[in-house]
Amino acid sequence: MNIALVGNPNTGKTSLFNYLTGSYEYIGNWSGVTVEKKVGTLKNKRDHLIDLPGIYSLSPLSKDESVVSSYFISEDFSGIVNIVDASQLERNLILTIQLLEYGKPIVIGLNMSDVAKQRGILLDEEKLSEALHTPVVSIIARTGKGCNDLMRSISSIGTKPAERLRLDYGLDIENGIDRLLSILPIETIQHLSPRWLALQFFEGNKIIENYLETLVPKRQLNELYQEVEKQVKSNHRVKGLSQWIYQVRKNYILAILEQSVKKEQTHRANLTDRIDAIVTNRFLGMPIFLLCMFLMFKLTFDWLGTPLSDLLDQFISGSLTGWLKILLEDLGTSNFIQSLVLDGIVAGVGGVLVFVPQIFILFFFISFLEDSGYMARAALVMDKLMEAVGLNGKAFIPMIIGFGCNVPGVMAARTIEQPRERLITILLTPLMSCSARLPVYALFVGAFFAGHQTIIVFSLYVLGIALALLMAKIFSKTLLKSETSIFVVELPPYRIPQAKTLLRSTWDKGKGFLRKAGTFIFGGSVAIWLLSYAGPGGLNVDMDKSFLAAIGGVLAPILTPLGFGTWQAGASLLTGFLAKEVVVSSMNIIYHAPNTDSLQGLLTQAYTPLSAFSFIVFILLYVPCLATVGTIKKETGSAKWTFFAVIYALILAYIVSFILYQCGRLLGF
Numbered sequence: 271m272n273i274a275l276v277g278n279p280n281t282g283k284t285s286l287f288n289y290l291t292g293s294y295e296y297i298g299n300w301s302g303v304t305v306e307k308k309v310g311t312l313k314n315k316r317d318h319l320i321d322l323p324g325i326y327s328l329s330p331l332s333k334d335e336s337v338v339s340s341y342f343i344s345e346d347f348s349g350i351v352n353i354v355d356a357s358q359l360e361r362n363l364i365l366t367i368q369l370l371e372y373g374k375p376i377v378i379g380l381n382m383s384d385v386a387k388q389r390g391i392l393l394d395e396e397k398l399s400e401a402l403h404t405p406v407v408s409i410i411a412r413t414g415k416g417c418n419d420l421m422r423s424i425s426s427i428g429t430k431p432a433e434r435l436r437l438d439y440g441l442d443i444e445n446g447i448d449r450l451l452s453i454l455p456i457e458t459i460q461h462l463s464p465r466w467l468a469l470q471f472f473e474g475n476k477i478i479e480n481y482l483e484t485l486v487p488k489r490q491l492n493e494l495y496q497e498v499e500k501q502v503k504s505n506h507r508v509k510g511l512s513q514w515i516y517q518v519r520k521n522y523i524l525a526i527l528e529q530s531v532k533k534e535q536t537h538r539a540n541l542t543d544r545i546d547a548i549v550t551n552r553f554l555g556m557p558i559f560l561l562c563m564f565l566m567f568k569l570t571f572d573w574l575g576t577p578l579s580d581l582l583d584q585f586i587s588g589s590l591t592g593w594l595k596i597l598l599e600d601l602g603t604s605n606f607i608q609s610l611v612l613d614g615i616v617a618g619v620g621g622v623l624v625f626v627p628q629i630f631i632l633f634f635f636i637s638f639l640e641d642s643g644y645m646a647r648a649a650l651v652m653d654k655l656m657e658a659v660g661l662n663g664k665a666f667i668p669m670i671i672g673f674g675c676n677v678p679g680v681m682a683a684r685t686i687e688q689p690r691e692r693l694i695t696i697l698l699t700p701l702m703s704c705s706a707r708l709p710v711y712a713l714f715v716g717a718f719f720a721g722h723q724t725i726i727v728f729s730l731y732v733l734g735i736a737l738a739l740l741m742a743k744i745f746s747k748t749l750l751k752s753e754t755s756i757f758v759v760e761l762p763p764y765r766i767p768q769a770k771t772l773l774r775s776t777w778d779k780g781k782g783f784l785r786k787a788g789t790f791i792f793g794g795s796v797a798i799w800l801l802s803y804a805g806p807g808g809l810n811v812d813m814d815k816s817f818l819a820a821i822g823g824v825l826a827p828i829l830t831p832l833g834f835g836t837w838q839a840g841a842s843l844l845t846g847f848l849a850k851e852v853v854v855s856s857m858n859i860i861y862h863a864p865n866t867d868s869l870q871g872l873l874t875q876a877y878t879p880l881s882a883f884s885f886i887v888f889i890l891l892y893v894p895c896l897a898t899v900g901t902i903k904k905e906t907g908s909a910k911w912t913f914f915a916v917i918y919a920l921i922l923a924y925i926v927s928f929i930l931y932q933c934g935r936l937l938g939f
Contacts, residue, residue: 279324282411370435446498555651575628587865614799621858641767660746672702717870833881891923
């Protein structure tokens with residue numbers, strides 16, 4: 271039996287999914303974080319739970335939200351679990367009404383009853399259940415309280431027929447429904463409620479409209495819609511059909527809540543409101559956000575990350591390398607194999623793995639900010655600034671996700687309703703400093719800016735955001751003209767993240783980095799070593815006469831105005847297209863560095879602090895990695911925009927690095 275899990279964003283839907291299935295899916299604090307259908311097996315080992323994207327209504331605004339309506343008309347499932355926020359019942363029940371009209375058996379999970387109680391909202395779940403004619407179970411999804419009772423209700427979901435809700439929408443719409451049903455080929459839609467289809471059509475659901483156009487001529491549907499809308503506007507003085515349908519549902523909900531909800535007078539502002547008064551303040555909001563980011567980098571690079579990375583570096587370059595060397599000698603391997611393993615694989619992969627502690631610490635604090643509820647506030651704080659460049663606060667969310675990895679950041683743009691804003695966000699997200707760039711930053715700031723690591727890395731993140739905003743302004747004024755913007759973001763209550771959830775979220779983000787170490791970085795390291803080992807003159811040639819030097823030498827003259835016109839820099843940048851971490855692998859192999867300290871020492875001979883900063887700025891901005899390029903192609907469905915994303919980023923990187931280096935030289939750096 272398949273059960274659909276449906277609810278508004280930030281009602282605890284994904285937390286409930288994790289509890290009921292025993293599996294883990296990413297939890298976020300914004301609309302539509304679950305961008306694809308996810309399936310888990312319930313703990314009864316018998317049924318499947320399908321976690322659908324968070325939505326406010328079955329009428330989709332964004333690409334992400336359209337998943338739910340498409341699922342409802344095309345997939346076979348037995349029932350619905352509708353999770354609602356007990357502290358926001360009036361808004362949440364709008365979706366519940368639509369689900370009840372759909373006609374499948376429903377169990378309602380009344381989540382966050384503890385939050386509702388703190389706000390003086392007292393719920394009578396029995397009366398609510400009677401009014402809605404469906405089981406209602408109070409739960410706290412984060413802790414699992416009541417979830418076993420909900421599980422028992424789910425297990426019996428198919429034992430009795432559903433009681434389809436039928437509201438009276440007034441004579442005009444009811445006549446319109448009858449007329450639409452009279453022209454529908456009912457025999458072809460037996461798996462769906464014809465009345466529900468008609469209501470969704472009149473409500474303006476484009477997915478349903480497209481579906482009905484396969485059954486009834488488009489002209490006939492348009493004429494019927496316009497006629498009914500004209501009558502409703504005239505008789506009820508509303509702007510359109512959707513407004514009248516919403517009004518009828520809201521009146522019904524208010525009548526239900528009057529019977530089942532009591533509100534106590536509370537004079538004390540709740541904790542969330544008190545914190546929001548500070549962190550979303552028009553003057554304090556932005557400085558607080560920047561301070562949070564600064565402290566995050568301070569912990570990542572100065573206080574925790576660097577000491578742990580140094581310990582791991584000592585192990586890889588010392589004990590591990592020594593053990594492998596003894597093992598290879600005992601096995602009688604050739605010098606070629608020993609050099610491949612030690613100078614290629616260990617130096618390449620190990621040179622990147624030493625930065626794993628810093629990356630996981632960064633992911634831990636990003637997860638903490640997300641799970642605590644703060645990231646949604648960051649989007650709200652950034653809304654005014656984003657609006658000034660032609661976007662809105664929701665576009666900042668994919669950019670924040672891009673700090674972890676640009677791939678899910680680009681995918682998160684699906685939640686943006688407007689196609690133009692979605693495309694601009696996709697084009698800009700690769701400018702965010704992802705974790706793959708972190709090893710390059712750590713390598714160079716440790717060599718050249720040891721006393722100011724946090725400031726330098728923080729400046730790179732801010733530079734990425736600033737340039738993204740600048741490009742957004744340019745794109746919105748030139749290539750992609752403005753259109754009406756919609757900004758809806760859920761502000762969940764602040765919570766102290768659960769340790770288990772926090773660690774799982776950190777692992778979920780970080781495991782991708784480790785996976786790349788065994789694939790892209792491993793393969794890239796072997797390829798780089800082979801190119802450095804061989805040349806036109808044969809094998810085991812001098813590094814300067816290798817194929818790698820020849821390839822990098824082609825780029826060296828082009829890079830000279832940027833301050834790093836060497837074949838070593840050119841070769842490293844080329845390999846970075848596979849994955850940005852491979853830049854560090856390349857440098858470990860090229861410079862024959864036994865450990866990170868040695869490599870940093872060699873880099874100080876090849877770069878100046880100014881050219882080093884120019885180099886890492888170029889790394890920040892130049893072409894997205896291969897995986898990100900593939901995701902841009904998938905999300906835009908356009909080779910043209912994918913090519914544009916690569917070329918504009920390369921040009922931008924060159925211009926910014928050129929300005930930084932040349933201006934720095936003029937100023938005497």
